């Protein structure tokens with residue numbers, strides 16, 4: 001088996017074409033133990049193809065991918081029981097009952113988790129005897145998550161895992177992924193179109209487009225690098241003179257409002273802006289009410305790097 005240097009996934013110059021469509025065009029990234037890494041990209045960017053190669057479902061045309069130390073081109077059979085997968089739309093056996101499916105999955109793994117407790121966790125204990133085909137979309141997705149971790153896997157692949165879930169289901173799935181990975185040597189790779197999900201769940205994100213890596217890093221580092229800047233505004237007395245604020249770093253405008261004024265600031269970095277604002281407040285004694293601080297988000301970075309055009313229109 002390949003010696004991996006301790007990484008959970010290592011992708012180097014990975015390539016895959018479908019006819020003339022180059023879905024993955026030289027992609028490289030790593031996933032370390034303890035990480036939840038998000039693959040973000042517009043429709044058709046090559047995320048699912050990459051995931052399917054790493055899950056052993058598709059063969060790459062070129063490059064190298066190691067999963068739990070195993071070269072995917074040699075087949076993932078030796079590490080299969082250490083991997084859990086939540087596919088984009090789960091093709092579950094519709095005629096089986098929830099309980100039967102859970103028993104079947106647990107049989108396939110050497111160290112399965114308690115199936116009853118797992119069904120309880122995903123809110124499906126009362127559906128144990130129900131046929132899978134009778135479940136709602138969100139219930140099926142929660143079942144898919146429970147089945148994916150039934151074998152106690154070290155590595156989880158999640159392809160748009162919360163696309164069908166309500167806010168409660170989404171929060172539950174986030175908790176389950178965090179619990180599985182945080183403070184353990186395990187890891188997860190997920191794709192999502194939700195910037196909120198990426199920001200909430202991922203220790204690092206890789207932004208891809210046209211099968212290529214555009215940027216990789218923690219959400220905060222990507223925001224700092226690609227969309228630095230902070231906006232601060234607050235309300236103050238209506239008669240406050242503009243000269244009071246004009247000397248403060250980042251001052252933009254004084255906006256008259258009924259009975260008061262709103263003052264706007266913007267600066268590349270928030271901390272010095274707040275410091276000079278506080279110093280000016282001490283010197284001039286103006287009121288600061290309804291302070292609001294806004295930073296750029298991962299969504300701003302995503303749109304900056306991948307543009308605003310629709311991809312599959």
Ligand SMILES: Nc1ncnc2c1ncn2[C@@H]1O[C@H](COP(=O)(O)OP(=O)(O)OP(=O)(O)O)[C@@H](O)[C@H]1O
Nearest residue numbers: 018021022023041042043044045046047048049050
């Ligand atoms: N089985 C296939 N046969 C032919 N072309 C394919 C196939 N699967 C994907 N493609 C093409 O490869 C490219 C990458 O598709 P892929 O599904 O990997 O993207 P994605 O980033 O997962 O997109 P989405 O966000 O829409 O799920 C697209 O142009 C797609 O049309």
